[in-house]
Amino acid sequence: MKVDIGNALASEATPGVPEGALDRLDRRVADAHDTIAAGRAASTHGYESLNLPSTVDPEAIRAAVAPFDDCDTLLNVGIGGSALGAATLTDALADDVEAYYLDNVDPEWIEDLLSEIDLESTAVNVVSRSGTTAETLANFLVVREAMDDAGVDWTERTWVTTGEAGNLRNLADQHDLPALDVPDGVPGRFSALSTVGLAAAAFADLDIEAVLAGAGEVADDLSGSLYDTPAYAYGAITYALDVRGAGVNAMMPYAESLETFAEWYAQLSAESLGKDGLGQTPVRALGATDQHSQLQLYRAGPHDKMVTLVRPEERADRAIPETDLEGLSYLGGSTLGDLLDAEFEATEASLAQADLPNVRIEIDEVDERGLGELLYSMEAATILAGELYDVDTFVQPAVEWGKKAARGLLGGGEFEEADAVDQKTELVVE
Amino acid sequence: MKVDIGNALASEATPGVPEGALDRLDRRVADAHDTIAAGRAASTHGYESLNLPSTVDPEAIRAAVAPFDDCDTLLNVGIGGSALGAATLTDALADDVEAYYLDNVDPEWIEDLLSEIDLESTAVNVVSRSGTTAETLANFLVVREAMDDAGVDWTERTWVTTGEAGNLRNLADQHDLPALDVPDGVPGRFSALSTVGLAAAAFADLDIEAVLAGAGEVADDLSGSLYDTPAYAYGAITYALDVRGAGVNAMMPYAESLETFAEWYAQLSAESLGKDGLGQTPVRALGATDQHSQLQLYRAGPHDKMVTLVRPEERADRAIPETDLEGLSYLGGSTLGDLLDAEFEATEASLAQADLPNVRIEIDEVDERGLGELLYSMEAATILAGELYDVDTFVQPAVEWGKKAARGLLGGGEFEEADAVDQKTELVVE
Numbered sequence: 139m140k141v142d143i144g145n146a147l148a149s150e151a152t153p154g155v156p157e158g159a160l161d162r163l164d165r166r167v168a169d170a171h172d173t174i175a176a177g178r179a180a181s182t183h184g185y186e187s188l189n190l191p192s193t194v195d196p197e198a199i200r201a202a203v204a205p206f207d208d209c210d211t212l213l214n215v216g217i218g219g220s221a222l223g224a225a226t227l228t229d230a231l232a233d234d235v236e237a238y239y240l241d242n243v244d245p246e247w248i249e250d251l252l253s254e255i256d257l258e259s260t261a262v263n264v265v266s267r268s269g270t271t272a273e274t275l276a277n278f279l280v281v282r283e284a285m286d287d288a289g290v291d292w293t294e295r296t297w298v299t300t301g302e303a304g305n306l307r308n309l310a311d312q313h314d315l316p317a318l319d320v321p322d323g324v325p326g327r328f329s330a331l332s333t334v335g336l337a338a339a340a341f342a343d344l345d346i347e348a349v350l351a352g353a354g355e356v357a358d359d360l361s362g363s364l365y366d367t368p369a370y371a372y373g374a375i376t377y378a379l380d381v382r383g384a385g386v387n388a389m390m391p392y393a394e395s396l397e398t399f400a401e402w403y404a405q406l407s408a409e410s411l412g413k414d415g416l417g418q419t420p421v422r423a424l425g426a427t428d429q430h431s432q433l434q435l436y437r438a439g440p441h442d443k444m445v446t447l448v449r450p451e452e453r454a455d456r457a458i459p460e461t462d463l464e465g466l467s468y469l470g471g472s473t474l475g476d477l478l479d480a481e482f483e484a485t486e487a488s489l490a491q492a493d494l495p496n497v498r499i500e501i502d503e504v505d506e507r508g509l510g511e512l513l514y515s516m517e518a519a520t521i522l523a524g525e526l527y528d529v530d531t532f533v534q535p536a537v538e539w540g541k542k543a544a545r546g547l548l549g550g551g552e553f554e555e556a557d558a559v560d561q562k563t564e565l566v567v568e
Numbered sequence: 569m570k571v572d573i574g575n576a577l578a579s580e581a582t583p584g585v586p587e588g589a590l591d592r593l594d595r596r597v598a599d600a601h602d603t604i605a606a607g608r609a610a611s612t613h614g615y616e617s618l619n620l621p622s623t624v625d626p627e628a629i630r631a632a633v634a635p636f637d638d639c640d641t642l643l644n645v646g647i648g649g650s651a652l653g654a655a656t657l658t659d660a661l662a663d664d665v666e667a668y669y670l671d672n673v674d675p676e677w678i679e680d681l682l683s684e685i686d687l688e689s690t691a692v693n694v695v696s697r698s699g700t701t702a703e704t705l706a707n708f709l710v711v712r713e714a715m716d717d718a719g720v721d722w723t724e725r726t727w728v729t730t731g732e733a734g735n736l737r738n739l740a741d742q743h744d745l746p747a748l749d750v751p752d753g754v755p756g757r758f759s760a761l762s763t764v765g766l767a768a769a770a771f772a773d774l775d776i777e778a779v780l781a782g783a784g785e786v787a788d789d790l791s792g793s794l795y796d797t798p799a800y801a802y803g804a805i806t807y808a809l810d811v812r813g814a815g816v817n818a819m820m821p822y823a824e825s826l827e828t829f830a831e832w833y834a835q836l837s838a839e840s841l842g843k844d845g846l847g848q849t850p851v852r853a854l855g856a857t858d859q860h861s862q863l864q865l866y867r868a869g870p871h872d873k874m875v876t877l878v879r880p881e882e883r884a885d886r887a888i889p890e891t892d893l894e895g896l897s898y899l900g901g902s903t904l905g906d907l908l909d910a911e912f913e914a915t916e917a918s919l920a921q922a923d924l925p926n927v928r929i930e931i932d933e934v935d936e937r938g939l940g941e942l943l944y945s946m947e948a949a950t951i952l953a954g955e956l957y958d959v960d961t962f963v964q965p966a967v968e969w970g971k972k973a974a975r976g977l978l979g980g981g982e983f984e985e986a987d988a989v990d991q992k993t994e995l996v997v998e
Binding site: 141217222242282283326392413421454463472483490504545566 | 575577671672676756795825844845846855856859862865870883884886889894898914918921922974977981991996
């Protein structure tokens with residue numbers, strides 16, 4: 139992976155980072171790297187995520203999904219980190235199976251989905267560390283009922299991915315379901331490279347060893363300088379731009395296959411760094427599509443943002459046919475890939491020319507190895523940024539507040555958070 | 569439609585708008601409304617968009633798509649405003665047909681899509697006002713070639729939506745293709761309620777008259793006070809919060825069917841208001857899914873943002889089955905809709921309790937009438953905000969710069985913009 143931060147320097151962009159400031163920041167990167175390395179060595183909560191390439195057991199994952207070899211559809215029932223890592227992999231690479239992610243409790247959507255797929259050839263992966271996530275368990279109960287109604291034995295079609303104890307573990311024991319362990323020390327948003335992200339990928343016949351190999355190469359190469367470590371260069375520049383006023387980071391891959399990656403990164407960044415009044419706001423964009431929309435704002439709006447442009451250096455291509463349509467003959471002889479690359483470079487130059495900071499990330503290809511490299515690098519970048527912000531990267535207290543309020547509203551116990559709902563101040567215009 | 573701005577008042581949120589300031593702003597809303605009304609009366613460029621409910625001819629749209637009655641798949645070849653309005657409608661409501669939007673030039677994605685669909689039963693809508701949009705024309709050339717290769721007569725399967733003259737108009741004349749006019753005075757991002765957005769909806773058997781009726785009701789009710797006009801209440805509060813520091817607006821519908829709506833709004837807002845150093849950054853979110861991700865940042869991060877929560881008041885529902893799973897009996901007897909509503913209200917309260925400004929938008933239902941009302945209201949809100957910012961809402965000069973650079977790179981003419989690409993400053997870490 140290459141990270142090019144040239145267009146984020148103060149000589150090129152506003153806000154931008156002076157080269158001298160970057161050199162000084164690199165001393166903090168060295169310290170942060172020591173903290174990260176020590177956390178990895180001690181398997182400390184959170185830092186342990188960076189050890190996954192060597193701690194995860196791909197054989198066990200393959201064994202758990204082997205019984206579902208005859209299924210061509212997956213329902214992955216999980217939300218947040220229990221969905222996005224797996225979805226990033228299968229949305230990018232799955233060819234032969236359909237993987238659906240039940241990461242919302244919208245009844246119309248779920249009803250439509252259940253009526254459209256063939257439950258006879260569908261496998262279900264229920265993912266919740268605690269086994270009590272309300273959305274996930276409610277959806278699982280609905281899916282189980284639908285399978286019963288369709289005359290499908292759900293116990294033959296389900297595996298669980300969960301913690302050592304709890305509802306889902308008990309359910310697996312009771313019905314002899316394959317069960318994968320959610321690893322200790324790995325928060326959900328850092329679990330793409332664990333059982334949580336890789337089981338769906340294995341179900342979809344992806345080469346999960348190659349994903350881990352791509353990640354492992356980055357793991358082995360982490361060093362104490364942003365000038366030697368692309369992941370740290372990215373984490374450091376996002377931090378350095380944010381504290382200089384770029385509070386928004388638009389993650390803009392130039393590949394449809396990486397659209398879910400941008401969503402995964404948005405969770406990783408927001409939930410890890412959004413605390414203590416700090417944290418960049420991640421925005422999911424897509425090139426070239428959003429050039430016809432967001433680019434107006436990026437180029438001509440406030441200088442409160444940076445743009446991250448991501449692309450593969452190689453991709454399968456398709457020639458644009460020759461044409462006699464007026465003014466379009468220049469397209470003939472080119473390929474769609476040429477056009478997309480020209481748009482990428484034009485957008486990058488257009489932002490640079492407007493002095494808006496931007497960063498280029500390139501991977502070799504959107505394949506298993508490339509995705510392993512990219513996901514691991516973004517996790518390392520986020521953890522590095524957390525050290526620079528000096529926040530507690532691996533907790534998410536603000537997510538918990540709403541969970542308690544919702545549970546209280548549904549009669550699932552006494553929670554003072556639920557009382558706040560009745561205190562709503564109204565000023566309704568209708 | 570109801571808009572509740574109670575949680576955006578200074579008594580509740582930081583940043584927030586003092587009630588006295590809102591009253592004073594309402595005088596500017598009255599002036600802006602006069603400008604808008606005068607623009608509509610004179611059919612001035614841009615303002616003319618708000619006249620679409622009475623100027624568009626649904627019969628002509630139905631007639632253009634009638635020849636494709638035997639097709640069950642649509643390829644809509646268009647980008648930006650030539651895709652998002654139509655996609656908002658069909659993604660929300662289409663049941664019986666599949667509508668795909670070729671709004672990117674990613675060769676792998678297009679190759680996959682063309683190999684998966686049955687071109688025999690596919691109709692193609694090529695949408696470009698100028699008839700020269702590089703991405704759209706390149707994709708159309710590729711689709712046409714794929715149809716030729718599959719032995720399908722593309723001239724029997726294609727309609728165009730374009731301006732009065734140009735490549736696509738000539739093509740339609742030459743091959744006797746149905747042709748719809750892109751209306752004058754309506755920028756692409758405001759064209760959802762025109763031929764551009766409604767033809768795909770008609771192809772998908774949606775009730776386009778109901779869409780227009782929902783929009784028309786809002787059009788008839790626009791008045792000179794934000795306290796009487798939900799659309800203006802929304803436009804005014806986004807402006808008033810932005811200038812007080814909420815530079816980000818997270819649009820968060822609680823309905824999977826409205827996911828594309830959030831994307832459509834992001835274009836509408838960014839491209840209309842992102843100029844002269846001004847403009848909020850729209851962020852697309854989705855409830856309840858993003859509670860497990862972005863909410864941490866929204867609640868505990870910087871107070872540089874507002875959240876817009878959108879939901880239908882009614883939806884089809886599904887009961888959650890009773891369960892003996894430990895600690896989850898409270899879910900039995902509830903519905904998925906109850907759970908989703910509890911999450912909505914919990915999130916709203918959780919933001920209010922953290923003093924983060926938020927606004928609630930409710931429509932009756934996600935149906936044709938409700939979408940017409942919502943889309944028109946957001947357009948009116950955006951135009952009102954443009955008056956308050958005092959920017960030129962209906963132009964997009966920054967989008968054009970990148971187009972010229974890309975065209976120059978591909979050898980489509982001499983453009984000095986292309987030279988900027990060679991001047992890239994590099995600082996590569998690999």
